[in-house]
Amino acid sequence: MALDIFQRIHVSLDEKRQNVTEFLETASEVEKDVCLCDDTYCVEDHFHVIDESLEKIENDTLGICEICHGVVDATLLEMDYTAHVCLDHYSEGERRRLESELELSQIVQRALLPQRMPMISGVEIAAFSRPAEIIGGDYFDFFKFRDGAEGLVIADVSGHGVSAGMLMSSLQTAIQTMAPYADSPAEILERINRFYIHNINFTTFVTVFLARFDPITLTLTYVNAGHNPPAVYRSESNDVRWLMPTAPAIGLAEIFLPRTESVILSKGDSLLLYTDGVTEVFNTSNEQFGQDRLAELFLQSTHLTAPNLLQAVLQQSSAFGDNKSLADDLTMVALKISA
Ligand SMILES: [Zn+2]
Numbered sequence: 001m002a003l004d005i006f007q008r009i010h011v012s013l014d015e016k017r018q019n020v021t022e023f024l025e026t027a028s029e030v031e032k033d034v035c036l037c038d039d040t041y042c043v044e045d046h047f048h049v050i051d052e053s054l055e056k057i058e059n060d061t062l063g064i065c066e067i068c069h070g071v072v073d074a075t076l077l078e079m080d081y082t083a084h085v086c087l088d089h090y091s092e093g094e095r096r097r098l099e100s101e102l103e104l105s106q107i108v109q110r111a112l113l114p115q116r117m118p119m120i121s122g123v124e125i126a127a128f129s130r131p132a133e134i135i136g137g138d139y140f141d142f143f144k145f146r147d148g149a150e151g152l153v154i155a156d157v158s159g160h161g162v163s164a165g166m167l168m169s170s171l172q173t174a175i176q177t178m179a180p181y182a183d184s185p186a187e188i189l190e191r192i193n194r195f196y197i198h199n200i201n202f203t204t205f206v207t208v209f210l211a212r213f214d215p216i217t218l219t220l221t222y223v224n225a226g227h228n229p230p231a232v233y234r235s236e237s238n239d240v241r242w243l244m245p246t247a248p249a250i251g252l253a254e255i256f257l258p259r260t261e262s263v264i265l266s267k268g269d270s271l272l273l274y275t276d277g278v279t280e281v282f283n284t285s286n287e288q289f290g291q292d293r294l295a296e297l298f299l300q301s302t303h304l305t306a307p308n309l310l311q312a313v314l315q316q317s318s319a320f321g322d323n324k325s326l327a328d329d330l331t332m333v334a335l336k337i338s339a
Contacts, residue, residue: 005074008200009081010057013050015203023158035207035226035252037245042253049254053081080198118142118150120215122338126306128314129331138275138331139168143179145212151179154333155208156227156275171206185210185223186258189247193256205251209273218337220271221262225250228276231298235268240295268339272298277330278313281321289320306334
């Protein structure tokens with residue numbers, strides 16, 4: 001059994017290295033800037049940890065306890081392949097924290113995916129999601145924080161198909177499980193990054209925009225972990241601003257220090273969240289639909305209801321791409337503050 005887990009860690013680390021290398025080689029500079037949040041060293045750090053672990057597997061030292069020199073528990077390695085101290089040597093508090101992470105991983109695997117739209121007075125909400133394949137790697141969800149504040153999230157896992165879809169559902173459940181005990185987006189994402197970065201089943205990375213919305217003050221507090229910047233329409237100035245990344249994508253950075261930002265919305269303002277399936281649509285001249293066209297369309301559509309806004313974006317973006325079949329998953333969420 002011990003051999004089996006080290007083989008699996010080896011395969012998984014090779015796969016992760018390959019996926020991230022492929023991303024670095026093929027992604028455009030803009031995409032790289034967004035996903036890495038201007039911090040290219042974070043990937044080098046992570047590669048360093050991966051290579052060090054692969055080397056340890058080669059010379060049979062991975063998972064060897066630094067204190068008693070036995071092999072640390074397989075369940076612990078499953079959760080974090082860099083674990084190097086047996087659970088027995090941890091303090092009571094450290095052990096409790098680890099146990100809650102382990103319980104969480106079980107809940108994540110077992111739980112079903114929730115599907116619901118929140119009812120927030122004075123706010124109109126619409127969402128749309130269409131996978132490119134039967135199972136998609138995109139996801140959006142609504143949830144509540146500890147104090148009852150509304151939470152919303154949109155995310156995009158690099159890659160498509162069944163494995164991307166499974167990863168997405170595990171992330172969705174992790175967020176649903178953590179949110180009722182959390183106060184801020186940063187707290188949830190820090191924990192998720194810590195949980196997934198050394199998890200041997202997590203071979204890729206995920207871009208996530210996670211926000212907390214207070215319907216009384218209309219304040220949106222968010223962390224953008226390498227996700228396409230959501231667009232905010234301000235009715236007073238009649239312009240669109242972008243909520244730029246404030247952290248690298250989940251699963252890329254060893255040291256994850258998310259910056260929390262907030263924006264206070266007013267009556268008549270709206271927010272549009274989307275995945276790259278919306279903007280990365282190419283026309284016959286190989287031009288991209290892109291953020292500028294999206295902003296222009298958003299500005300022209302401020303009189304529309306939230307569901308109609310999403311319809312308009314969907315229509316224009318597919319018309320731009322000559323209605324070709326979907327290359328990527330496509331997901332959008334619109335929030336409109338009633339005037
Ligand atoms: Zn030990």
